[in-house]
Amino acid sequence: xxxxxxxxxxxxxxxxxxxxxxxxxxxxxxxxxxxxxxxxxxxxxxxxxxxxxxxxxxxxxxxxxxxxxxxxxxxxxxxxxxxxxxxxxxxxxxxxxxxxxxxxxxxxxxxxxxxxxxxxxxxxxxxxxxxxxxxxxxxxxxxxxxxxxxxxxxxxxxxxxxxxxxxxxxxxxxxxxxxxxxxxxxxxxxxxxxxxxxxxxxxxxxxxxxxxxxxxxxxxxxxxxxxxxxxxxxxxxxxxxxx
Ligand code: HEC
Numbered sequence: 001x002x003x004x005x006x007x008x009x010x011x012x013x014x015x016x017x018x019x020x021x022x023x024x025x026x027x028x029x030x031x032x033x034x035x036x037x038x039x040x041x042x043x044x045x046x047x048x049x050x051x052x053x054x055x056x057x058x059x060x061x062x063x064x065x066x067x068x069x070x071x072x073x074x075x076x077x078x079x080x081x082x083x084x085x086x087x088x089x090x091x092x093x094x095x096x097x098x099x100x101x102x103x104x105x106x107x108x109x110x111x112x113x114x115x116x117x118x119x120x121x122x123x124x125x126x127x128x129x130x131x132x133x134x135x136x137x138x139x140x141x142x143x144x145x146x147x148x149x150x151x152x153x154x155x156x157x158x159x160x161x162x163x164x165x166x167x168x169x170x171x172x173x174x175x176x177x178x179x180x181x182x183x184x185x186x187x188x189x190x191x192x193x194x195x196x197x198x199x200x201x202x203x204x205x206x207x208x209x210x211x212x213x214x215x216x217x218x219x220x221x222x223x224x225x226x227x228x229x230x231x232x233x234x235x236x237x238x239x240x241x242x243x
Contacts, residue, residue: 010012011066014181015104016060019232023143024124024128024142024143024176024177026118026123026124027120027123027127028103028120028123028126029119029120029122029170029199030101030201031119031196031200031203032036032198032200033124033199033200033203033204033210033211034067034211036069038196038197038200038201039068039197039200039204040068040070041194041201041205042197042198042200042201042202043068043079044065044079044203045079045092045197045201046198046201046202047079047081049152049198050110050152050198051090051092051154052092052094053092053094053099053107053152054092054107054108054110055089055090055091055092055109055110055111055151055180056090056091056108056109056110056111056205057089057090057109057111058089058109058111058112058205059089059090059111059205059208060087060088060089060090061075061079061080061085061087061210062075062083062086062087062216063081064079064090064205064208065086065118067204067208067211067212068140072086074200076079078109088216089202092176094107095222098174100146103148103149104136104148107147107149110202110205111205111206112165112206113206114199114202114203114205114206115206117242119199119200119202120203121143121204122199123195123196123199124143124199125141125143125144126153126195126198126199127142127157127178127191127192127195128141128142128143128144128178129147129151129154129157129160130142130160130162130175130178130180131160131161131162132162132195135147136148137149137151138150139151140162140175142162142175142178144176153191153194153195154184154240155184155185155189156184156185156186156194157180157184157186157191158180158181158182158183158184158191159180159181159182160178160179160180160181161178161179161181162175162177162178163175163177163178163179164176164178169218182212
């Protein structure tokens with residue numbers, strides 16, 4: 001009976017419901033927030049390939065530089081465009097009405113994207129564009145059907161075609177995967193690494209204090225350990241005459 005109740009509760013739990021939700025499988029991004037070089041590369045790629053359209057409106061350049069160990073000269077040479085000041089927020093100059101005109105949507109700010117999606121989702125999304133001549137920019141995305149974003153990294157990744165599931169009944173076959181049919185400037189492995197760096201950077205941007213918190217956490221644990229020893233010795237001292 002108990003087993004039955006546990007099974008029923010598990011079935012009803014949201015994780016199971018989510019896991020059963022329809023959608024293509026996510027690939028594991030394997031990001032490492034302690035790999036500073038990866039975060040630095042991610043920041044550079046983001047500024048070069050994404051910031052033109054997507055802002056990071058809760059992030060300041062100098063905060064990023066400080067957290068990721070980027071010195072002022074490198075910051076100015078590699079990450080700051082035009083007359084942007086180091087203390088400025090990472091915004092861009094695109095106006096909302098232009099965005100609507102060009103893409104039909106307002107381009108989302110990406111500061112929190114890995115929190116409302118997940119790092120694995122963003123990683124998989126950046127690997128899931130495929131050619132689709134019915135779309136305005138010639139691409140669609142397995143993770144985001146009818147996506148309005150052009151594939152800005154296609155010259156690096158190459159061309160991917162959709163894989164259809166012809167076994168399902170219905171007039172239009174369903175896209176169930178993608179396959180690389182023409183390599184771009186990067187090998188698949190190099191492209192994966194690039195996308196991993198971008199995902200790592202966006203995950204950091206979604207919660208910059210995460211790195212600091214983990215560092216502080218170690219000190220807190222050490223302090224608690226020390227306090228434990230002290231308290232134990234004190235207890236021994238207080239009780240030594242009573243036994
Ligand atoms: C030319 C403009 C443009 C560029 C460059 C661009 N994007 Fe986008 N992106 C868009 C638009 C428009 C959308 C909204 C898609 C929609 O709602 O259909 C979008 C959506 C997204 C989403 C999904 C957000 C959500 O709703 O969950 C992610 C993630 C994303 N972009 C990441 C990136 C990354 C990373 C780069 C850089 C490698 C990048 N984009 C470059 C225009 C762009």
